[in-house]
Amino acid sequence: MSVKGGQGDRQVSADSADSTTATILHIDMDAFFASVELLDRPELVGKPVIVAGESGRSVVTSATYEARRFGVRSAMPVGQAMRLCPQAVIVPPNGAKYSHYSRQVMAIFRDVTPFVEPLSIDEAFLDIAGALRLLGSPGTIARELRARVRRETGLTCSIGAASTKFVAKLASTRSKPDGLLIVPAEQTLAFLHPLPVGALWGVGKTTADNLTKRGIRTVGDLADTPRDVLQTWVGQASGAALHDLSCGRDPRRVNPERSEKSVGHENTFGVDTADPVLLRRELLDQSERVAVRLRRGGVVARTVALKLRFADFTTITRSRTLREPTDVAHRIYEQVVALLEEQHLGGRRIRLIGVRAEQLGPPGGDGLSLWSEDDEWREAEQVVDAATARFGKGAITPAALLGRRRRGEEPDAKSYSRAPRGDR
Numbered sequence: 001m002s003v004k005g006g007q008g009d010r011q012v013s014a015d016s017a018d019s020t021t022a023t024i025l026h027i028d029m030d031a032f033f034a035s036v037e038l039l040d041r042p043e044l045v046g047k048p049v050i051v052a053g054e055s056g057r058s059v060v061t062s063a064t065y066e067a068r069r070f071g072v073r074s075a076m077p078v079g080q081a082m083r084l085c086p087q088a089v090i091v092p093p094n095g096a097k098y099s100h101y102s103r104q105v106m107a108i109f110r111d112v113t114p115f116v117e118p119l120s121i122d123e124a125f126l127d128i129a130g131a132l133r134l135l136g137s138p139g140t141i142a143r144e145l146r147a148r149v150r151r152e153t154g155l156t157c158s159i160g161a162a163s164t165k166f167v168a169k170l171a172s173t174r175s176k177p178d179g180l181l182i183v184p185a186e187q188t189l190a191f192l193h194p195l196p197v198g199a200l201w202g203v204g205k206t207t208a209d210n211l212t213k214r215g216i217r218t219v220g221d222l223a224d225t226p227r228d229v230l231q232t233w234v235g236q237a238s239g240a241a242l243h244d245l246s247c248g249r250d251p252r253r254v255n256p257e258r259s260e261k262s263v264g265h266e267n268t269f270g271v272d273t274a275d276p277v278l279l280r281r282e283l284l285d286q287s288e289r290v291a292v293r294l295r296r297g298g299v300v301a302r303t304v305a306l307k308l309r310f311a312d313f314t315t316i317t318r319s320r321t322l323r324e325p326t327d328v329a330h331r332i333y334e335q336v337v338a339l340l341e342e343q344h345l346g347g348r349r350i351r352l353i354g355v356r357a358e359q360l361g362p363p364g365g366d367g368l369s370l371w372s373e374d375d376e377w378r379e380a381e382q383v384v385d386a387a388t389a390r391f392g393k394g395a396i397t398p399a400a401l402l403g404r405r406r407r408g409e410e411p412d413a414k415s416y417s418r419a420p421r422g423d424r
Contacts, residue, residue, distance in 0.1 A: 108148055
């Protein structure tokens with residue numbers, strides 16, 4: 001693996017590096033939301049820029065690398081970010097613009113191979129094995145993809161190329177920003193084993209601390225630990241999965257039919273609140289948005305989840321599995337309100353509230369029954385869908401939401417993604 005020197009932990013392959021075994025690409029756009037905003041604000045290029053709502057209580061959606069050098073990170077409260085980097089320029093988010101560029105980028109990927117598995121609005125796995133004969137080696141394809149993305153969109157991306165999905169994703173992360181790292185199959189363990197154990201999927205802070213206390217600091221240390229011992233420490237399933245990853249084993253293939261695992265919306269209040277009326281109104285709005293996305297996607301949800309972040313930043317998530325899957329806002333709202341009431345908040349003030357629909361699947365089969373108590377509500381909501389399609393958003397709106405919808409409040413950044421993630 002021929003690797004150039006980089007800044008900090010950054011690794012990029014030499015211009016001549018290549019490998020016919022590295023047929024899985026992970027492509028990740030660099031600071032995507034912030035980079036899109038700079039296309040319209042070229043005078044801000046090279047400066048610390050934060051994408052966030054106008055309220056000082058909003059959270060950071062994205063930040064340029066110039067801002068990140070000061071410690072600014074996605075999902076950080078804007079007030080904290082501005083204390084770290086007071087010279088930063090704040091730009092409000094624009095979801096429609098991000099979706100437009102995402103479609104452009106994904107179309108470029110699909111020009112190379114039909115085997116594209118989007119992970120979110122700005123990253124995807126590609127299996128290019130079938131394109132080698134026509135388009136050249138993995139290194140050639142990856143370099144041309146990076147050049148074409150820049151040429152056609154003005155944006156940069158980082159690419160990891162490897163023989164497995166997991167290693168490709170790690171490689172793209174190591175090559176950020178604007179880099180390419182190729183890991184041949186025969187050099188997988190040499191690449192993996194020096195990395196900190198926290199680099200593995202499934203190793204969060206708690207697990208990493210637990211492993212470190214036992215002397216497991218690197219991926220190589222984990223690979224040297226007997227599987228059965230590891231399973232006694234972190235559980236049967238997790239132990240087996242982590243041991244396989246540490247040994248470079250990842251049998252998962254790129255799945256172009258991958259569907260969304262969840263759909264959600266959340267919002268940070270301008271002022272912490274314990275007002276039950278305001279909380280329920282926000283849940284109604286979010287339930288409607290989630291239900292619309294479910295119906296547009298042709299899926300139903302079996303589980304509904306409520307997310308609460310309190311004034312002290314303590315965050316909890318509570319969920320409920322439904323008797324039958326739904327795509328109806330009334331049902332989702334009914335369940336999240338019940339979850340809210342079960343928390344017995346006792347006046348605790350809420351900073352952020354969110355609704356998420358999970359365990360998605362197609363209607364029918366073990367989904368919707370022949371007769372459902374949701375049917376009448378579904379018909380009514382489909383009428384609203386039709387009115388929205390014809391006359392625009394807000395043509396029909398619940399009375400409780402009229403003031404909020406007129407203000408045009410933006411959802412938080414996660415509303416734009418297929419799954420929870422941070423903009424990298």
